[in-house]
Amino acid sequence: MARVPDGLNLDNYWMPFTGNREFRSNPRFIARAEGVHFTDADGRRILDGLSGLWCCGAGHGRPEIADAIARQARELDYAPAFQMGHPLEFEAAARLVAHAPHGFSHAFFCNSGSEAADSALKIALAYHRARGEGARQRLIGRERGYHGVNFGGMSVGGIPGNRKAFGQQVAGVDHLSSTHDLEHNAFSRGEPQWGAHLADELERRIIPLHDAANIAAVIVEPFAGSAGVLLPPRGYLARLREICDRNGILLIFDEVISGFGRLGYAFAAERFGVMPDMITCAKGLTNGAVPMGAVIVREGIYETVVNAAPAESVEFPHGYTYSGHPLAAAAAIAAIGVYEREGLYERARELEPHFEGAVHALRGKPNVIDIRNLGLVAAVELAPRPGAPGVRAKEVFLKCYERNLMVRFTGETIAVSPPLVIERNEIDTLFDILGEVIADVA
Ligand code: PLP
Numbered sequence: 001m002a003r004v005p006d007g008l009n010l011d012n013y014w015m016p017f018t019g020n021r022e023f024r025s026n027p028r029f030i031a032r033a034e035g036v037h038f039t040d041a042d043g044r045r046i047l048d049g050l051s052g053l054w055c056c057g058a059g060h061g062r063p064e065i066a067d068a069i070a071r072q073a074r075e076l077d078y079a080p081a082f083q084m085g086h087p088l089e090f091e092a093a094a095r096l097v098a099h100a101p102h103g104f105s106h107a108f109f110c111n112s113g114s115e116a117a118d119s120a121l122k123i124a125l126a127y128h129r130a131r132g133e134g135a136r137q138r139l140i141g142r143e144r145g146y147h148g149v150n151f152g153g154m155s156v157g158g159i160p161g162n163r164k165a166f167g168q169q170v171a172g173v174d175h176l177s178s179t180h181d182l183e184h185n186a187f188s189r190g191e192p193q194w195g196a197h198l199a200d201e202l203e204r205r206i207i208p209l210h211d212a213a214n215i216a217a218v219i220v221e222p223f224a225g226s227a228g229v230l231l232p233p234r235g236y237l238a239r240l241r242e243i244c245d246r247n248g249i250l251l252i253f254d255e256v257i258s259g260f261g262r263l264g265y266a267f268a269a270e271r272f273g274v275m276p277d278m279i280t281c282a283k284g285l286t287n288g289a290v291p292m293g294a295v296i297v298r299e300g301i302y303e304t305v306v307n308a309a310p311a312e313s314v315e316f317p318h319g320y321t322y323s324g325h326p327l328a329a330a331a332a333i334a335a336i337g338v339y340e341r342e343g344l345y346e347r348a349r350e351l352e353p354h355f356e357g358a359v360h361a362l363r364g365k366p367n368v369i370d371i372r373n374l375g376l377v378a379a380v381e382l383a384p385r386p387g388a389p390g391v392r393a394k395e396v397f398l399k400c401y402e403r404n405l406m407v408r409f410t411g412e413t414i415a416v417s418p419p420l421v422i423e424r425n426e427i428d429t430l431f432d433i434l435g436e437v438i439a440d441v442a
Contacts, residue, residue: 003042005029028401033060036419036426038406049400049407049430051419054225054257055288058338059421065289065334072330081323089324092332096285096294099266099336101275106302108295109324113256114148116280116293117219121152122318123278124217124250127301130308133248136216139170140206140249143178146226147219147254147280156219159227174206176220180230182381186370187363188231189356195233199240203247212247217277222268225257228413229379231372237274250277256293260284261339261420263375264349271375277301287335292328344420348376354424358431359416365435366442367392377417380438384412395441396434405433414438 004027029041036059038046051057079086093107110119121139128136141156154163155170177198185192224230244251253276258268265271267279282293309315352375359378360371370381385392393409400407408415
């Protein structure tokens with residue numbers, strides 16, 4: 001069993017999305033991180049196969065980001081977020097909008113992906129109301145979608161285990177079907193070929209049920225990360241865009257995971273050539289170094305909401321004490337600088353074929369029923385152990401950790417998405433360990 005740091009009291013912390021009892025029986029403590037490695041409390045170096053939790057694309061311990069945060073903490077630790085400004089939040093918004101695809105104009109800051117999702121849903125409602133279409137209140141998500149844990153995001157989300165304990169959800173929500181289908185798409189390389197027609201469900205099933213004039217927005221992840229790397233069928237997102245356009249419905253891409261280089265571009269919207277009306281992001285926005293989320297809106301949305309309100313009013317009564325926090329703004333500017341200066345998205349595109357080859361080399365290992373990949377993201381799906389769903393993938397996660405590799409498990413799936421600075425030989429090491437472990441837990 002791994003060491004608990006000397007004198008550390010484990011009695012009081014309630015860990016998030018964690019088997020608290022399992023953790024205490026088998027603690028895993030991270031002490032430091034640098035580049036693509038963590039060091040645990042025992043001094044073991046562990047290869048980070050998931051960029052922390054999909055956040056640290058530029059690798060850990062970047063001095064440019066650490067210095068920017070430290071400088072800012074000394075200069076201005078906090079300024080009131082409401083009715084007051086500080087220069088760095090405006091600079092961070094300008095950098096983020098310039099980093100986003102063409103046609104986006106404003107960024108609204110919050111502190112997490114969950115808050116970004118809920119903020120985007122509220123912007124959608126406020127936008128329609130400002131245009132005199134206040135009846136547009138329904139929100140459409142997708143089965144197996146993940147938009148964080150706040151009530152809005154949870155309701156449009158579609159992961160059963162995240163919802164069922166929490167009673168009433170936000171009303172007026174409906175869901176598209178999941179696009180994940182192993183019968184048609186198992187072992188796809190890149191975007192699956194089958195399934196673009198699943199977008200038509202919006203027009204065939206959901207719009208007739210509610211009437212387009214009552215629907216505010218559709219929110220989807222360009223690829224679903226948290227539910228186990230579910231990739232969009234080729235053409236699916238473009239079709240969703242067309243249907244939303246025909247029906248006056250806003251399209252929100254939740255890019256909390258897919259943003260900042262996971263797919264080799266600043267945002268997945270660019271890779272797929274499909275422009276949503278809003279992009280939510282977080283995680284990589286600061287390279288994970290300080291909590292920060294954002295909603296980036298297309299030209300016209302800010303003006304519509306703001307200009308519809310009386311001149312002296314608070315036009316959009318929504319925000320957080322820490323919106324645009326000075327330390328987060330400093331970290332975001334520094335992180336975007338690193339991504340741009342070092343060409344990390346191009347690097348991810350260059351690594352993609354090697355990464356794809358390495359993960360698909362695991363085909364044929366025991367119980368592997370699917371392998372899928374796009375950009376620097378991959379998943380290996382395992383057959384459930386009879387009578388014990390989810391246990392096999394969890395065992396793989398725990399054994400990988402024992403062998404100095406951090407991956408993530410979700411249901412029956414192992415997800416991998418290393419920092420964009422990983423080297424080819426480290427990619428090989430990652431998948432060698434994963435392959436050996438999958439064989440061992442068979
Ligand atoms: N949206 C998506 C697509 C995510 O993947 C996540 C987290 O993984 C969230 C929202 C929630 O982000 P946070 O945990 O920062 O609230």
